[in-house]
Amino acid sequence: MKYRGRSLSFRVAVLFFVGSIVAMTMSTLITLVLFLLAMPDEQIRIGPYALAKALSAAVTHDQAGRIHIAEDFTKSTLLAVAEQRQSFWYVVTDSEQELSYGPVRRHTGALFGASPREQIIYAEYTYVQDGRKMMGVRVASPDVSGTTIEVGGLALSIPETLWVGLVASADGALYQLLGIVLLATTTATVLIVRSTIAGPVKRVVKSAEQIDGLPNGRRIPHDLTPTELLPMVAAFNTALQKIDLAFDSQRNFLSNAAHELRTPLTKLRLKLEDVKDEELKRKLVRDTTRLSSIVTMLLQLARLSKQSVTLTTVDLVAVARAASVEYVPVALKKNIEIRLEAPNAPVLVNGSELALHMAISNLITNSLQHASGTQAVTIHVTCPAQVSVVDNGPGILADEWVDIVRPFVRGKHGSSDGTGLGLSIVCQVMDIHGGTIALAQSPRGGATVTLGFPH
Amino acid sequence: MRVLILEDDKELAHWLRGAFTSAIGATDTVSTIEGAEAAIAAFHFDLIVIDRGLPDGDGLSLLSTIRRCKPQPATLFLTAYDDHSDILSALDGGADEYICKPFEPSELIARARAILRRYKADQSGLSILGNLSFDAHNRTVEVDNIAIGIPRRELAILEALIRRAGQVVQRDRLEGSVYCFDDEIGSNALDSHVSRLRRRLREAGCSAQIKAVRGLGYLVTNP
Numbered sequence: 001m002k003y004r005g006r007s008l009s010f011r012v013a014v015l016f017f018v019g020s021i022v023a024m025t026m027s028t029l030i031t032l033v034l035f036l037l038a039m040p041d042e043q044i045r046i047g048p049y050a051l052a053k054a055l056s057a058a059v060t061h062d063q064a065g066r067i068h069i070a071e072d073f074t075k076s077t078l079l080a081v082a083e084q085r086q087s088f089w090y091v092v093t094d095s096e097q098e099l100s101y102g103p104v105r106r107h108t109g110a111l112f113g114a115s116p117r118e119q120i121i122y123a124e125y126t127y128v129q130d131g132r133k134m135m136g137v138r139v140a141s142p143d144v145s146g147t148t149i150e151v152g153g154l155a156l157s158i159p160e161t162l163w164v165g166l167v168a169s170a171d172g173a174l175y176q177l178l179g180i181v182l183l184a185t186t187t188a189t190v191l192i193v194r195s196t197i198a199g200p201v202k203r204v205v206k207s208a209e210q211i212d213g214l215p216n217g218r219r220i221p222h223d224l225t226p227t228e229l230l231p232m233v234a235a236f237n238t239a240l241q242k243i244d245l246a247f248d249s250q251r252n253f254l255s256n257a258a259h260e261l262r263t264p265l266t267k268l269r270l271k272l273e274d275v276k277d278e279e280l281k282r283k284l285v286r287d288t289t290r291l292s293s294i295v296t297m298l299l300q301l302a303r304l305s306k307q308s309v310t311l312t313t314v315d316l317v318a319v320a321r322a323a324s325v326e327y328v329p330v331a332l333k334k335n336i337e338i339r340l341e342a343p344n345a346p347v348l349v350n351g352s353e354l355a356l357h358m359a360i361s362n363l364i365t366n367s368l369q370h371a372s373g374t375q376a377v378t379i380h381v382t383c384p385a386q387v388s389v390v391d392n393g394p395g396i397l398a399d400e401w402v403d404i405v406r407p408f409v410r411g412k413h414g415s416s417d418g419t420g421l422g423l424s425i426v427c428q429v430m431d432i433h434g435g436t437i438a439l440a441q442s443p444r445g446g447a448t449v450t451l452g453f454p455h
Numbered sequence: 456m457r458v459l460i461l462e463d464d465k466e467l468a469h470w471l472r473g474a475f476t477s478a479i480g481a482t483d484t485v486s487t488i489e490g491a492e493a494a495i496a497a498f499h500f501d502l503i504v505i506d507r508g509l510p511d512g513d514g515l516s517l518l519s520t521i522r523r524c525k526p527q528p529a530t531l532f533l534t535a536y537d538d539h540s541d542i543l544s545a546l547d548g549g550a551d552e553y554i555c556k557p558f559e560p561s562e563l564i565a566r567a568r569a570i571l572r573r574y575k576a577d578q579s580g581l582s583i584l585g586n587l588s589f590d591a592h593n594r595t596v597e598v599d600n601i602a603i604g605i606p607r608r609e610l611a612i613l614e615a616l617i618r619r620a621g622q623v624v625q626r627d628r629l630e631g632s633v634y635c636f637d638d639e640i641g642s643n644a645l646d647s648h649v650s651r652l653r654r655r656l657r658e659a660g661c662s663a664q665i666k667a668v669r670g671l672g673y674l675v676t677n678p
Contacts, residue, residue, distance in 0.1 A: 255536060259508045262535035263464055266557035270470045273560055292557045296537060303538065321671060325623045328668050332676065340670030354539045379670075 009193040016189045020182055029162065036158050041135075045124065046161050047082070047154040048137040050168035051090065054078050055149045056141045059092055067092050067099045067147070077167050081160060087129055087153035094147045105129070105136065105152055120148065129153065200226040204233060254302055261295045297421035300358055304428045311433070314353045315346035316453070320381050323360040327368065327377075336374055338364070342381035349385045349453040351433050359429035360387060362422040363449050367391035374446065385453035392446040426451070456480035456571065459500040461491045461517065462533070463509050471504065471533075478564045479571065487511045492520050500528045502571055505550075507534040507541075518548040526578070529570045533558065573618065582617045585662035585677035589617050598659040608633050609652040612645075616665060616675040625672040649673060 036043045054075040062068040069075070069092070082088045089102030105127065123138040136152030156164060169175075207220040219237045222230065269288050275281040324340050331338045360379070367377040367389055374393035381387050423437075426449070430437045436452040458475045460482060462468040468484040475482040479502065485491045488511050491503070495517075503521060505514040514532065521530060529551045534541075537555040545553050551570045554563060576582040580592035588597045591614060596605050605613065615624050615632040630645055646667075653665045663677045 255508075255538075258537065259535040262556040263467065266535075267464070267466055267470075269557045270467070270560060288557070296555075299537070321625065325625065325668075325671055328623045328671065328674060329621055332666070332674075338668060338671070340668075342670060357539055 008197050009190050012193045013186050013190045017182060017186045020185065024178065032162055032165065033158060036161060041126075043158065043161050044126070044133060044135045044155065045137070046165050047156045048135050048151040049124075050164050051078050051082055051154065052137045052139045052149050052151040054168060055090060055092065055151065056139050056147075059141045059147055059149065061094075065096075067094060067097055069099070074167060074170055078164060081156075081164060082154055085154055085156075087134070087155065089153045090149065090151045092147065092149050102153060104150075127152075200229060204229055208236065250302075254299060258295075258299050262292070265292050265295065294421065297362075297425060300425050301421065301428060304355060304358075304425065304432065309352045309355055309432050311350050311352055313348050314351045314356060316349055316351075316356070316385055316387055317342040317345075317347050317381050319353055319356045320360055320379050320387055323357050323364060324379050326361070327364045331368055331377065334368060336368060337376040338379070339376065340379045340381070342379075343383055345383075347381055347383045347385055349433070351453065352429075355429045355432060359426045359451065360389070362425050363389035363451075366422045366449075367393065367447070384455050386450055388448055388450040390442050390446065390448045392442060392444050394446070423449075456501045457498065458482040458502045458504065458567075459491065459494055459498075459528075460484045460504045461488070461509070461514060462486065462504070462506045464506075474560060474564060475504070475567070479567060488514065488517055491517055495520055495524060495528075499524070499526070501574070502529045502531060502567060504531045504533050504567070507532065507536050507545075515545055515548055518545075518550065522549055529574045531567055531570060533563070569621070576618070582620075584617055584620050584675065587617075587656070587661045587663045587677075589613060598656070598661045601659070603655060603659045605652065605655060608648050609655070612648055612652055612673075613675075616673060617663075620663075620675050620677070623668050623672045623674045629672060 036046075054072075055069065058070045058072055058075045060068050060070055083101075087103065089100070089104045091098060091100040091104050093099075120138060121140050124135055126133055126135050128134070132155050134153055134155055136150060138148055138150040141147040141149060204220060204225055219240060220233045222233065225233045265288065269285070269292075272281055272284050272288060275284060320342060321340055324338055328338050364377060364379065367374060370393070374391045376392055378390045379387065380390065427437055430451055434454050438450045438452065440448045440450070442448045456479050458479055458481070460468055460471045460475065462471060462484060463486040465486075468486065472482045472484050483494060483498075483500075485494055486509070488509055491505075494500075495503070503517075505517055507514040514534070518530065521528060530549065531552045531554065532545050532550050533554050533556065535556045536542075542553045542555075551573075552566050554566060572582070576591070580590055582589045582591070586599045588600075590596075594610060596603055596610070596613065611633045612629060615629055626645065633645065633648065649665060649667070656663065656665070663675050665673055665675050667673055
């Protein structure tokens, strides 16, 4: 309900409904006023005629057979107006009795030579009283046989005449008909407004939904857009353009940062070759290496922003194999065995090959680097989609599990070469894939990190 | 051996020149792609070390010029761009090796030597690993200069491994180099070939070792 106020079609429908009522009333009133001004005889006829019809509808006989005028809205309202006129009169007669009000001036009988019992369905006559032209009207009651009603002495102004005319037609189906017409047109308006406004808006929304978020990717097409929505679509496309520019500049910044940070680090590392003190050189080389790793990982983290990662169908086995192969020479130097346990068939996930390669590489690096005393690192790929990296090193202490995934936090068992960023990168990669990361103690000690992917 | 270094940082270029001159041979340095193209057109180089972020463009663009050279020099990219896609695009473009800055000086020289060895082996057909020598042209294997007989399939395995000494050769690649399309390959046929080859080399007193990496493949090293 709270959205109804915001709905364009609801507002238009309400406006149309109110507008229609005002327009219809105004046009009716103007037409009637002009009609009455042009036809003065009609003006003196409407009052008595309306009263006569209202009375004839209300006339009944009570149990004793006396004439009785029932109370109803139309008759009461009209009589309230008419009885303010001193000249107003009416008379109801049947074969035996007569009920009258006001100074009765009966002319019909004289004019037509007919007794009240004779069925004159309708008769009218004019007469002049106090210098004003008035009309007397005689009608036969439609329900009570032999009953006639005669009304006269009613001189009304134009507004009063209009009022009497409107009230007199209240009993008929006119207003119901008008109501039905109004409701029907309002409903039609809602539907038409919806299809003319909501339809094109929906088309624009559909195009917007197909925007892939890739740099220089899709835009909302102009050709299908209605003119009224063009400024919105143009603004939207401009915003996307700006996002692209920002994305490009971020990318450029990253590659520039990589270059600008790594070149001095390389020179620093090369200058260390000239350090004569072997112990000092070893320490300095270790620090430089760690600094280089931090730079590399910070750049990896920055690259992993969601906009820059595109997901496709990727074989986890192939990615795990490619990542594992790279680390075999390093592992051999450290006397650590690397092995891959994977099904023969591909394990497909929706993912980014580059990001997954980065994640698995980081896990293997962690196992090789931090797990002192590790003899073997096993990479398990299982179906449905999971990758675990298991080592038999000292493991991760249970109270570190939550903290260790935060940037720059290192485990107590880890070596001082670590950057504390590896698991943060893995977490970010899994976040992009909508997957999970679970840290656990391996069955024979050591750490098991399991990456789970949505099926 | 002649080496060309394309590096715009003067200090780094100076160090590289010194290191490559003493480890490999005559070394020239240029700082732009244009300069490198002129040098390649004028002289033959055995190895070209290429940086990527250069004043007149990306060093990758030099690969097309290098591909037209006869005989083709080996290429080693030495760059600050470490994105996996950067590395793949260079390797796909024909680069032999991709090393990210900052690098271990000793590793750089070792890798450069390994590429040159591979190139030399391709040209002469002769690969040497410790006391093992493999002649691809004559299909002979010698350990300490004594020829040993190795059957055809085991020889093919040794060839594939020795070409990428120190690196894992994946199972499917090994199988691809040993078996024809029509061969029926049993699930452990490759393993039994390797284990026989290993025994033969060990009995001949070979210093190089073939190691199995479970789930991945095999590699040969000279510890």
